[in-house]
Amino acid sequence: MPSQSVELVVTDLDGTLWDHTCRAHPNTLRALSEMSKAVPVIAATGRRPSSAFEKMRENDFLMPAVLFDGAIGLLAESGPRFHYLPFDAETYEQILDIFLRFGLEPVVNLDDARSCGVGRNPATHPEHLADNAHNTRRIDLTQAAARWNVLSLLICGGDDRLVAVFDEVKDVAAATLTPDVRYGGRSLSARPRGATKWSGVTSYCREQGIRPDRVLAVADGMNDLDLLAAAAIACVPASACEEALGLATHTIAAPAEGGWAEVLEFVVS
Secondary structure, three states, X not given: OOHHHOOEEEEOOEOOOEOOOOOOOHHHHHHHHHHHOOOOEEEEOOOOHHHHHHHXXXXXXXXXXXXXXXXXXXXXXXXXXXXXXXXXXXXXXXXXHHHHHOOOEOXXXXXXXXXXXXXXXXOOOHHHHHHOHHHEEEOOHHHHHHHOOEEEEEEEEEOOHHHHHHHHHXXXXXXXXXXXXXXXXXXXXXXXXXXXXXXXXXXXXXHHOOOHHHEEEEOOOHHHHHHHHHOOEEEEEOOOOHHHHOOOOEEEOOHHHOHHHHHHHHOOO
């Protein structure tokens, strides 16, 4: 697809736009600024709204974002939404039961200012809890869907039990199981069926009058595979997982090297 045909650039954040320290390379920031003058740029991330927008501000930029791997899309941190897929109560209870049968209490991500709900013995990594302490409240997990809109269930830095949980959850929800590069072990995210990064992107396209077949995606992880497979152009960092690299139409340098700046050549001629 010629560069003048790109109507939207969608980028993952962690491991793509910025490195493991959450800092974007100066070349990346310059390219992002120039690109934003030519086409819209949005983020697609597994992060929650507060975390994603905070890290963007630390890097001196802001953009609309698909969050929680596709459960919600926001034009800005305070809204408005362009995409929204919360759990229905029955499906939430079914998925929670799967986690609990394996002795694992997930973090429940709520559409609420204090968006992390945890029970008495959360199974997520202690550092993940500490990182989100300011957004966390103790709740009755079994009553969460009756009181709030639930966007996802999550465990970061978990053990191999997550493999068995994933095998059951994937039949009733959108689920992603990935190696956890920050906390070690594995991470599992379970979201309402249909809540994927690409579904959030297509919602943005409908609202903005953009053709979905004119999307360029930049991403690196297991939770990006639907996005990379659907995009007309898929730019993947050399440091990405093997599955993402298998979907690349173009391979770029790692984020620590400012590889994201290479995307500019496919958009601005």
